[in-house]
Amino acid sequence: VTHDLSVYGLVGSLRRESINKRLMAAAVNLAPPGMRVDVSTLLPEIPLFNEDLVGRECDAVLQMREEVAAADALLIATPEYNGSIPGVLKNCLDWLSLPLGQSVMFEKPVALIGGSIGRLGTARGQLDLRHTFIFSRSPVVAGPEVLLSYAHEHFDADGQLTDARTIELIGTLLQNLARYTEINRPIPAPTV
Numbered sequence: 001v002t003h004d005l006s007v008y009g010l011v012g013s014l015r016r017e018s019i020n021k022r023l024m025a026a027a028v029n030l031a032p033p034g035m036r037v038d039v040s041t042l043l044p045e046i047p048l049f050n051e052d053l054v055g056r057e058c059d060a061v062l063q064m065r066e067e068v069a070a071a072d073a074l075l076i077a078t079p080e081y082n083g084s085i086p087g088v089l090k091n092c093l094d095w096l097s098l099p100l101g102q103s104v105m106f107e108k109p110v111a112l113i114g115g116s117i118g119r120l121g122t123a124r125g126q127l128d129l130r131h132t133f134i135f136s137r138s139p140v141v142a143g144p145e146v147l148l149s150y151a152h153e154h155f156d157a158d159g160q161l162t163d164a165r166t167i168e169l170i171g172t173l174l175q176n177l178a179r180y181t182e183i184n185r186p187i188p189a190p191t192v
């Protein structure tokens with residue numbers, strides 16, 4: 001792989017001490033050579049979606065669309081709320097899905113990671129998240145699934161991820177994201 005890959009990191013929790021922010025920070029450091037993960041800071045500024053505002057989007061939405069458009073792929077680290085994804089994340093993805101037929105998400109590969117304090121480690125939330133990308137035809141990396149159960153027990157006092165298995169899985173997932181991105185790269189126009 002000779003290309004430099006830029007990955008847009010989106011965390012589905014606004015909480016200051018978020019487990020999933022820490023999981024994303026771990027992923028930033030586990031990116032394979034040639035891949036860079038930039039974590040978005042825009043989620044707290046994204047307004048509630050209202051179709052009346054389509055075509056008159058605020059700066060935060062326009063900026064996020066630009067940042068996603070400039071990236072080769074997405075990495076989402078999200079908690080699970082009541083067996084699904086947090087409203088703030090779904091709200092943001094709804095903004096990104098537009099304009100109709102011109103979404104910056106179109107065919108953009110996505111990888112998912114998540115941790116929760118419970119037993120299922122965001123399994124249900126991630127399953128819901130997968131089908132959100134059918135509409136934009138974004139290939140969601142099939143695996144390995146990164147589902148960190150009892151997540152609060154797997155970070156040290158400095159907030160560093162300590163679970164060796166999860167560290168390995170995130171590394172493999174990001175390698176697979178790089179492969180998906182290569183496969184899905186737009187075909188250059190012929191020069192003759």
Ligand SMILES: Cc1cc2nc3c(=O)[nH]c(=O)nc-3n(C[C@H](O)[C@H](O)[C@H](O)COP(=O)(O)O)c2cc1C
Pocket residue numbers: 013014015017018019020021078079080081082083084115116117118119120121122
């Ligand atoms: C409204 C709400 C619903 C939740 N639902 C679930 C759930 O369905 N499954 C689960 O494992 N944890 C659930 N939790 C607990 C989260 O795993 C825990 O709050 C976690 O720390 C949130 O992620 P964060 O640290 O990245 O913000 C829920 C928490 C909240 C606030």
